[in-house]
Amino acid sequence: MTLVERIDQAPLLLQRWAVSFFPALLQPWVAMLISAAAIIGVFASLFALSTLAERKGLGRIQNRPGPNRVGPFGMLQPLADGIKMLIKEDIVPLRADKVLHFLAPIALIVPSLLVYSVLPIGRNLIAMQCQLGVLLFFAIGASTELSIFMAGWGSHNKYSLLGSIRAIAQMISYELPMVLAAVTVILATSSLDTVNIVEAQAGGFWAWHAFTPWGAIALLTFFICALAESNRAPFDLPEAESELIAGHLTEYSGFKYALFFMAEYLGMMAISGMAITLFLGGWQAPLPILNFIPSWMWFFGKLACFVVLFIWIRGTLPRLRADQLMNLAWKFLLPIALLNIGLAGLWVKSSGWIAWPISVILLGLAIVGLGRLLRGSRPRGGKRIYRYAD
Amino acid sequence: MTEADEKTIQDLRRSGILLTTLEDLYNWGRSNSVWPLQFGLACCAIEMIAASMSRFDIARFGSEVFRPSPRQADLMIVSGTVTKKMAPQVVRLYNQMPEPKYVIAMGACAISGGPFKQGYNVLKGIDRYIPVDVHIPGCPPRPEALLNGLMELQEKIREQNLTGENRPHHLRSDVSGEFPVPEFGACDLEPPSNPAVWTPPEPIREGL
């Protein structure tokens, strides 16, 4: 093993080394425990980092420096927030459903963490390689809707209930185009195994799925759905401040609120990770020359880009309205995703170059047509011309 | 500093470094993460917003997270005139904030009714119903004055003890966590003030 490979496989080697202290019977279980703890540790600290990045990044977008007084460059801000959340009084409304109110954050954070088990973080670095990784990701992710419902309904608050209903409707609607976007990749790689999918994209960025016509569209669809699934702006309707106070989080205080917050970020990073795996070559380096950089650094680098993109979009865009959000999912993304599957099929079966023009033309037509249709629900769109009174 | 204070500190010293570290950590965390309730009443609210904007940027102190729900807020900035019609809501919002919680009375109106003191619908100071930690005079105070008040509050938080006799009221089990919400009367609030929180000062003016 060369040094480069050693660094590349460092997490795995560390795990093996730690496991070797245990009797053979326990070894697989200890390995699992270590993987689980590592995932939680890494992504929980990434959560802290990304909250800080978000606050500072939003600050920069808004021409201000953001937190910079707590610790060096404000780096300890998340820690201070964490301590504060921990000691904050925990309020359960008297009329709330106490069991559901308590269970909701836990029931939300467990699936948010479980989905990480199928994400290949680096070469050979995957907690659980299984044949149906992609399906597992979506299957487990689907249960977060129930947790949000528990939170909203359990709070016995009107804003919470409205927020959670919105959240469920939004999440189920966007789940469909997301799954269908993933289906294109399954179609192309004939596999649901995340490791296989990543390996199918080896060789350089031109081999990534994002650089095919169907892949680009699927990535875009997937990304929009990722924004919606993790309730991030411009799809943050469930906790729309200006309408519903804080949506399903309205009645949560103390660390339970922090858990929701954490689940949101964990979900955001998990979905980004899945997008990277499916479309952007996972842990693969964009150029073969760059292979000396450890694979997991590529993964986290790409993840960081996604987080930055999330923050950037959050800092720029206003929020959609609930019905527009639904229209976008059902009347734009879903047909596009269905069409895209067909194009991916064509791509796989045809010899390549001929699929390009067909795909581009068809997709272009579909996008423009559906866009027109979507816009048609408003009385008048487009640029307006203003007159002046005499 | 009174003798009792000295004694508590001595007690604390004796009870071990762990507690003081814990206390430091506790106060450090709280004082650097003061999330205000997104709550504006009148003119001062605009300066409060200005304080969170790029020129003054309250985010540098970790306080830009203006939470719309009282459940996640630590600080209530009473920014502007509290009218009698609004006072019950203010008190209720304060009650609904989880402990530990703080109040900054920003501007003359919030402190005493200010220029509108003579009005029949104006509450003459929010401290009639809820305890105020920091008063910021001004009409409206500059955004820097709010930042100054916030730093004052952070200082106050840092000086709070975790144990001992003079620990803050939210650490005491014998002090209630909420304050009675006044009700609308025929022409004034009932009661007009909460005597448990507020006693008018004795007239001490010479020559009168």
Next chain:
Amino acid sequence: MESAEQLRDRLLAAFPEARVEVLANPAPVAQHSLIIGATHAVQIATLLRDDPDLAFDYASNVTGVDRPDQEIKEKVTVKETVDGEEKEVTKEVTRTEPGYLEAVYHLYSMAKRHGPVILRLRTENRTDKVTLPSLTPVWRSCEFQEREIYDLFGIVFEDHPDLRRLLMWDDFEGHPMRKDYVEPDDYEWEPTPHDAVLIKAKRPADGEEAAPLAP
């Protein structure tokens, strides 16, 4: 635009039974106003709005005025028979002018760009007969302003779609903008020299004389 007198004549021509008087305004702007009887107010308002020459389509400002009962001392010359002889005697008589509440409407025309025409509607007294017709059906902009007058002055507007208190809470008693409204006594002792505060705090003033004013 027509002068107030012309307008009065025009309105009287349309509604001969109506009460329309011109109230002169001595201020330099000389925005004179028309006192309108309550019975024909809505008809007159509709005419003002719909007449193509007038086209007062826009009621800008609607407000109330409180005129409490006034004691007027005046010298009256009466003929009295004193000692069998008829004489003209000048006596000082105290007369109580009954108070009333007044609703004032400032009307403009957006179409013709003229205005204002000021309408004044007066109640009969300040206690029990405080009803006036609402002009909200004519100009929607009166809706909140009439509610405000109802709240603060106590004029009851008939046919108002939603006559509730606007600013004070529903159970509030009294009408605070009236001149005789007594505020609740809720001042603490305080350092301000606000006269009312000091009186309320029952601390006698020093009784000192004011210092000589500026030279």
Next chain:
Amino acid sequence: MSIPFLIIAAVILASAWAAVSLRNLVHCGLCAALSFLATGTLYLYLNAEFLGLVQLMVYVGAVAVLILFTVLLTRPATEAADAVPTKRPAFWKGALIAITVGGAVASCLAVYAAPKASTAPELSIQEIGRLLTASQQNVLALIIVALLMTTALIGALLLAAPAEEDTKGGGA
């Protein structure tokens, strides 16, 4: 009968029992979701990976949501459910149906001879995909499923749609 199976079975049964016996309908719905989840886990445990995950995705992700929305359609869930109406004919009808269905199932089970070796075939997902359209029967089944689903969609929408939509959307 292994210990994991016992645990999973216990969870399934307990949550299913809770789903029909709890007073609060939302709790019932959530317990049903838990029951679905446990069933999915059981499939996974039995190496029916695809089935298990589909169970999670469709039942926990979609059917449970449908159930909860249905619960929200009813009168406020806090209202205590009426005591079981033993007097009313509906009860007897229900009981009759229950007995009939139960008897049918029981007789089927009695007749059915379980195969001795019940190991699941090792079936990869690609194999399942191939089998979907492998034979004419399968294609027919697929088409029937599609027809069923479309019919179900249209029927459910028409049944549940409010009256105004029926009168309005004639041209569609």
Next chain:
Amino acid sequence: MIPGVSIEEKTDPLQGQILEVSMGPHHPSTHGVFRMDVKLDGERIVSLKPVFGYLHRNHEKIAEDVSYLGSIPYTDRLDYLCSLTNNWAYCLAVEKLSGFEIPERAEYIRVIVGELTRLVNHTCLMGFFVQDLGAMGTPLMYAFREREKILDLFEGLTGARMMCNYMRFGGVRCDLPVGWIDEVKKVIAAFPRFLDEFESLLTQNEILIARAQGVGVLSKELAINAGITGPCLRASGVGHDLRKVDAYSIYSRFDFKVPIGAHGDCYDRFMIRLLEMRESLKILDQAIAALPSGQIIDPKAKSRGLRPKAGEAYGRIEAPKGELGFYLISEGGPSPYRYRVRPPSLINLTVLEDMCLGGTVADAIATLGSIDIVLGEVDR
């Protein structure tokens, strides 16, 4: 029949219950302590009743107690975003009541600070509006960044950032400090860059267009009948601007246009303000170029101890939010017998329910944001 629309509440039990929610008085997007009692059918609004008075500070009652001069700082606190236009309207009414002349230079200064105030108000409003649409504060931050520059100008001239207390009956309180005009020139020269930035950030943004176009439509007829003024009225297609109609002060000397919209929806109201700012910049340029020297206050006028003769006057100006009028009745005393503010914000809210019915909560929030209210003025 009351002009406007009404919607019947559905009572069909199969249609779900009507949800009664109160938005406010503590709500992130009611622009202060305003409350809307909303009845929702699903997400659609079937009834919306505004509730006022949470900031009723008895301005009128207080003004009937204090001197004429003493009311000026109180007018600052009416529409606390634009204290200078409030001063102006009040001074105009008092000037009408007592017949003071205003010197040329004072008129020009008034126009300059008045238009700067318009810039401040519209800038902030657009920021708040987009904030209400759910942007994470970025446009608001940009707006406040520019606002601070203008507030610095106000601070240099009047001594205060927000509560300027600058105008006096018959003129203004103090003359321009040395170099102030140059600073104004700098600020307004840099301002179009901000407007361009704002436009490219927002006006073509699909989400904003989707959220604002066709939302909260106000018809021309209803707008006139309900006494709507200011940008809301002009967005509905009525070219009514008191700067043109009354041509008060010296506005007839400036070359500027009045933009009007055609649809009367939130987007039009947003765009009209943007265009109005560009016109204000034009006025500012002209006013600065033509600023004469001379007196700044009518020597006959007195501020302290003013006792106008008995009479009444109604003075109105085109404040950034609409027609701001002051109605004063003098009985010859040291304070007005009746003092009334005609607040544009309150009257513009008359049609809030009509504009929101049938829309969603999000639409109502957008509509409220686009009307531009300030509670200090609504409740006084």
Next chain:
Amino acid sequence: MLGTGILRGLKETARNVIGSFREKDRLPTVMYPEETVKTKENFRTFPFLVYDGDHAMPGLRCVSCRICEKECPPQCIFIIQERDENNKAVKHPRVFDIDFSVCMQCGICAEVCPFDAIKMDNIYELAGEDRFTGLLVDKHRLAKSNHYYHQIKPTEANEVDGRLAEDKRKAEEAAKAKAAAAAAKAAPPPTAAT
């Protein structure tokens, strides 16, 4: 359409992020406790009393005429005039309190004061825990030297000084004239004609 507007918005925010590292205009933040915004000379917060000379109380310009007390719109000024042993009014305030918790910073007191005795300060860092003793400011805390006044508002202070000097000169002249007149009246000097 179709996302171009969104992209343009994203470009705009990206430009601001980059600009915030390079341009002052795109990062206007003032790091408050360490650096402060330089307030304009005209800037006013609360009133203070100007005194001449080195000693505060004897040097107060205030003559206790109570004009400011009457004109103050929220009426937050409280003045009691000083009296000497014979209970005769002295042109000096015995009590001069301003309630900062009520003051609306309008500056009318300074505007109406005929003696240039009360002026507007520019301090704003007054946050404190105590409302009654902390924000009720008596004449000792209000008194600030003319030197301080010159520091915070040089232009205005110079103008005031000039005006006061002029007044003083006029008053002296008047006094001199009066004295001369009185003297002339008492005994008309022969040199009066020259």
Next chain:
Amino acid sequence: MDNPSPYWFLVVFGAVALVFPLIPLGLARLWFLVFSPQKPSKEKNAVYECGLESKGDSWLQMKVHYYLYAIVFLIVDVEAVFLIPFAAAYASLPIGAIVAMLFFVLLVAEGLVWAWGRGFLEWK
């Protein structure tokens, strides 16, 4: 079990993930026990409603539209489930199978189009 199925990891991970949020919640509980007493009371723990007293019940009957939405979602979700194994096997499938699948997809899509046309996809 010498070679546990990979899915056992889910169990282990699930357990750890369950413990993970419980630790801080437990710590917080401990903190309240030792130092900072929780003080629930009537007003504080009342339901938040913009500072007003809450009116009416918030658990109320919802509109039927949410239910319709869920139905459409369910059907399309099932369709997606069928698509996944098909996609996995796609590369090795003959053209006939693909046409059959296309037929299947179009049939379900037709239902979707119908629902679209009838306005069931409008969020209300």
